Amino acid sequence: MNQNTRKTQKTLFESWNRSKPTLPAKVNDGFDEEDDDEDLIFVDAVEQSMLNVPSASVQSNVSLSNVETTQVEDLPGFDVNAGRTWIYPTNYPVRDYQFSIVEASLFSNTMVALPTGLGKTFIAAVVMYNFYRWYPQGKVVFMAPTRPLVAQQIEACFNIMGIPQRDTQEMTGTMNPVVRQDAWRNKRVFFLTPQVMVNDLSRGAFHPSVIKCLVIDEAHKALGNHAYCQVVRELFKYTQEFRVLALSATPGSDLKAVQQVLSNLLVSRVELRSEESADIVPYTHARLVDKYVVKLGERLSSLRDKYLQIMEVVVRRLTSLGVLFCRNPQTMAKYAILRARDEFRQNPPQNIRRNQFGTIEGDFAFCTSLYHGYELLLLHGQRSFYNFLQGIVNGEKSYPRARAELMRSHVFVDIMEELRSQFEVFPDSKAPEDGGVSRIGDPAAPAAPPAARFYSHPKIEKLEEIVLQHFRETQSESTRVMIFSQYRDSVDEIALTLAHHAPLVRVMSFVGQSSAGRTTKGVTQKEQMKVVREFRSGGYNTLVATCVGEEGLDIGDVDLIVCYDAHKSPIRCATRFAAPRPRLFFTACAVYHVSVAAFFYHSSSALISRVSRIGFR
Numbered sequence: 179m180n181q182n183t184r185k186t187q188k189t190l191f192e193s194w195n196r197s198k199p200t201l202p203a204k205v206n207d208g209f210d211e212e213d214d215d216e217d218l219i220f221v222d223a224v225e226q227s228m229l230n231v232p233s234a235s236v237q238s239n240v241s242l243s244n245v246e247t248t249q250v251e252d253l254p255g256f257d258v259n260a261g262r263t264w265i266y267p268t269n270y271p272v273r274d275y276q277f278s279i280v281e282a283s284l285f286s287n288t289m290v291a292l293p294t295g296l297g298k299t300f301i302a303a304v305v306m307y308n309f310y311r312w313y314p315q316g317k318v319v320f321m322a323p324t325r326p327l328v329a330q331q332i333e334a335c336f337n338i339m340g341i342p343q344r345d346t347q348e349m350t351g352t353m354n355p356v357v358r359q360d361a362w363r364n365k366r367v368f369f370l371t372p373q374v375m376v377n378d379l380s381r382g383a384f385h386p387s388v389i390k391c392l393v394i395d396e397a398h399k400a401l402g403n404h405a406y407c408q409v410v411r412e413l414f415k416y417t418q419e420f421r422v423l424a425l426s427a428t429p430g431s432d433l434k435a436v437q438q439v440l441s442n443l444l445v446s447r448v449e450l451r452s453e454e455s456a457d458i459v460p461y462t463h464a465r466l467v468d469k470y471v472v473k474l475g476e477r478l479s480s481l482r483d484k485y486l487q488i489m490e491v492v493v494r495r496l497t498s499l500g501v502l503f504c505r506n507p508q509t510m511a512k513y514a515i516l517r518a519r520d521e522f523r524q525n526p527p528q529n530i531r532r533n534q535f536g537t538i539e540g541d542f543a544f545c546t547s548l549y550h551g552y553e554l555l556l557l558h559g560q561r562s563f564y565n566f567l568q569g570i571v572n573g574e575k576s577y578p579r580a581r582a583e584l585m586r587s588h589v590f591v592d593i594m595e596e597l598r599s600q601f602e603v604f605p606d607s608k609a610p611e612d613g614g615v616s617r618i619g620d621p622a623a624p625a626a627p628p629a630a631r632f633y634s635h636p637k638i639e640k641l642e643e644i645v646l647q648h649f650r651e652t653q654s655e656s657t658r659v660m661i662f663s664q665y666r667d668s669v670d671e672i673a674l675t676l677a678h679h680a681p682l683v684r685v686m687s688f689v690g691q692s693s694a695g696r697t698t699k700g701v702t703q704k705e706q707m708k709v710v711r712e713f714r715s716g717g718y719n720t721l722v723a724t725c726v727g728e729e730g731l732d733i734g735d736v737d738l739i740v741c742y743d744a745h746k747s748p749i750r751c752a753t754r755f756a757a758p759r760p761r762l763f764f765t766a767c768a769v770y771h772v773s774v775a776a777f778f779y780h781s782s783s784a785l786i787s788r789v790s791r792i793g794f795r
Contacts, residue, residue: 253419255313255390264308267339273297275457279449280304286447287422289397289440291429293453296461298425299334302393305423307339309391310367316390318367321375321406323396325350325703326710331395332369341367349374359383372405379412386416397424400442401435407442414444470644472636474556481563481596482555487589489552492545500527501538502545512549515542544580554665557743559635562667564597600632634671641740642675645720648738649682658713658735659683659720663742666724672742673722686713688723710734 264284266277276297282288283305292298306318320335322328332348335341347361349370358374362384372394379386392413400406413420424443429450430436440448451458474482489507496502501522504510519542526535547570555563570581571594584590633639645659663669669687676685688709689701701709713721714734721733 254387255315257312257314260311260314265311266304270300270338273457273461275451275455276301282447282449283423284308284421287424287443287445288447288449289424289426289429289443289445291426291448291450293451293458293462294427296451296458298395298427299331300338302331302395302423302425303335303338303341305421306335306367306391306393307341309421310341310345313390315388316366317362317384317388318391318393319375319389320367320369320393321372321395321409322369323371323399325371326707327395328369328371329707335369349378351377355381355383372409375409376405376412379409386413387419389413389417389420391421391423393423393425394443395425397426397443398429398435398439400424400439404442410443470640472640475636478555478560478635481560481593482552484589484593485548485552485555488584488587489545489548491587492541492548496538496541496545499530499534499538501530501542507549507552510549512546512553515546515549518542519546540577540579543577544583547580558663558665558668559633559638559671560597560600561634561671562665564601565667567594567597633675637742638672638675641672641742642679644740645676645683645738646679649719652737655716655719656735657719657737659738659740660733660736661720661722661740661742663722663724668742669722669724676720676722683720684718685720685722686718688721690724 264281266280279288279290279292280301283290283301290298290301292301302320306320309316310318320328320331322331328348328350332346336343336346345366347365347368349358349361349368351371351374355378358378359381361368362378378384392409394400394406397406400410410422422444424439424445426439429448430439439445453459453462486507493502493505493507493510496518497505502515502518504514519539522538522542530538551563551566551570554566567590570584573581641661645661648659649657661672663672666689669689673685673687676683686709688706709718709721710733712718
C-alpha cells in the first residue's frame with residue numbers, strides 16, 4: 179500500500195469561492211450575456227482541476243490514512259474500516275491517466291471528458307465500486323440517456339469490478355412502479371434512464387438521502403430542464419452528501435455551454451483530456467481525415483434555381499414590410515430567418531397594423547419551411563427533397579395557406595412533375611414502405627446495371643466509390659465501415675445503393691425509435707441492440723446510421739468512417755468520429771456539397787479545437 183497526500187476535499191461552492199450553497203429552483207435555458215464574472219469563476223475552477231496530482235504507484239488497495247477529508251462523524255452511513263482504503267483493479271492494463279482521474283473522482287464532484295474508447299466506463303465502474311464498499315447501506319446510481327446505453331453499461335461495469343449481481347438492478351419505464359419501489363428497498367446499485375429516476379423521486383419510491391454516488395453518462399445533455407438537471411436538483415433538496423461523476427466525450431459546444439453543464443451537475447473539478455494530451459497519446463489511434471468536395475451537377479443546379487424562384491416570392495413579401503433584411507434567399511440562413519422572426523415579435527415595426535401580425539407569422543413559418551427544403555436539396559439530394567415536398571402537398575408538413583399558394587405556382591408544379599417522373603423511371607430509388615431494417619441487409623438484393631443507376635445526389639456516387647475502394651483494397655473479412663447521415667431518407671438511399679454490391683458490402687441501416695411520417699418507421703431499442711451485435715460479430719460489415727449511432731453505444735471496431743453530411747454542431751461532428759472504436763489506424767471521410775456543408779464542416783472543426791483547449795488555459 180502507498181500513502182498519498184492530498185489537499186482537503188473542496189465542494190463546488192468552495193472551488194467557486196461561494197460562501198453559501200444555493201441552487202436555483204429552475205435552470206434558465208438561455209445564456210446570460212453579461213455574466214463575465216462567471217466565465218472567470220469557471221476558468222479558475224478548471225485551472226484548479228488541472229493541478230498536478232502527486233504520483234503514486236498503483237496497487238490494488240490504496241491507503242487513505244493521510245488523506246484529509248470531511249470528518250467521519252459527518253458522513254452518515256460511512257464504513258470507517260472500508261473507508262481506510264480504496265480499490266483499484268490491476269487485472270486490467272494500468273493507465274496512469276485512468277488512475278489519477280479515478281483518484282480525483284472519489285474526492286470531488288468531477289466531469290470526466292475523455293475521447294470515446296479511452297475508458298470512461300472503466301473509471302465509472304471503479305468509482306462506483308468504492309462507494310459501494312464505503313456505504314454498505316447506500317445506493318449507487320448510473321444514469322444513461324437511452325435503454326441500450328443502460329444495458330451496455332451494466333455488462334461493462336460487472337465485467338470490470340464484479341459488483342455482485344444480486345445487488346444490481348436495471349430499471350426501465352416498462353417496469354411496474356411497485357416492482358421498482360421494491361427494488362429500491364432491496365438493491366444497492368441501479369442502472370436506469372434519468373426519466374425513470376425523476377418519476378421514482380416524484381413518487382417517493384426511496385428517500386433521496388440514500389443516494390451516495392450518482393454517475394451521469396453523456397453529461398453534455400444536462401442543459402436547461404433536462405431530466406439530468408431535475409434529478410440533481412431534487413437530490414440536492416434533501417442532501418449534499420452524494421458524489422457526482424459526469425462522463426462525456428464532448429462536454430459542450432462552447433464555454434457557456436460547458437459552464438452551464440458544470441453548474442447544473444454541481445461539478446467542482448474537470449478532468450479533460452484530448453487526443454493530443456501527453457498521457458493519452460500512447461493509447462490513441464492514427465487517424466487520416468480526407469475531405470471530398472462534390473459539385474451539385476447540372477440537374478440539381480437546375481432544380482435549385484427553380485426552387486429559389488419560389489422562395490423569392492415569400493422573402494420579397496417579408497423584406498417589403500421591413501421585417502426581414504436579407505433579400506437574396508441563396509445567401510440567407512435559417513438562423514437569420516428565426517432571428518428576424520424573434521425581433522419582429524419583440525419589437526414589431528410601427529407601420530404594421532395589428533391585423534397583419536398573423537399573416538407575417540405565417541410567412542415566417544412558410545419561409546423557414548421552404549429554406550429547410552432548400553437545405554435538403556443541396557445537402558441530401560432529390561429524394562429527400564421530393565419526400566419533403568410530398569409532405570407539403572399532402573398537408574403533413576404545411577398548413578392550408580402555404581399548400582394552396584404552392585399549388586398555384588407553376589414553378590412548383592413543374593418541379594413536382596419533374597421529380598415524380600424521375601422516381602417513376604427509377605422505382606428502386608424509393609424507400610420500401612415496410613420500413614423494416616432487415617430489408618437492407620438482404621444479400622439477395624438484385625443488382626441494377628451501372629448505366630441504369632440513378633443517384634439523387636452526386637455525393638452518393640462518390641460515397642459508393644469510397645466504400646467500394648476500401649473493401650477492395652483491404653480484402654479482409656474483419657474490416658468495418660460506418661456511415662453517418664442526419665436524415666433517414668438519406669440513410670435509406672445510401673443503404674439501398676450499397677446493397678447492390680452484396681456480398682462484398684453487407685449493409686444495414688441504424689435509425690432511431692420514432693417514425694418519420696409515412697416514409698420510414700422507427701425501430702425498437704431491442705432491434706437497435708440486435709443490429710449492433712450483428713455488426714460487431716460480422717453479420718454486417720457496413721452500418722449506415724442517423725444520430726442514434728453517435729450516442730455512446732459500443733459499436734465496435736471500425737476502419738472507415740464516412741460523414742455523408744457535415745453537421746453544424748461541433749458536438750455532433752466530434753461524436754461521429756468518436757462513436758465507434760477505431761482500430762490502430764483508420765480513415766475518416768467527410769463528403770459534402772461545395773458551399774453550405776463546407777462552411778458547416780470548417781465551423782464545427784474550429785469550435786471543436788476551441789472547446790478542446792478550455793481545460794488547459
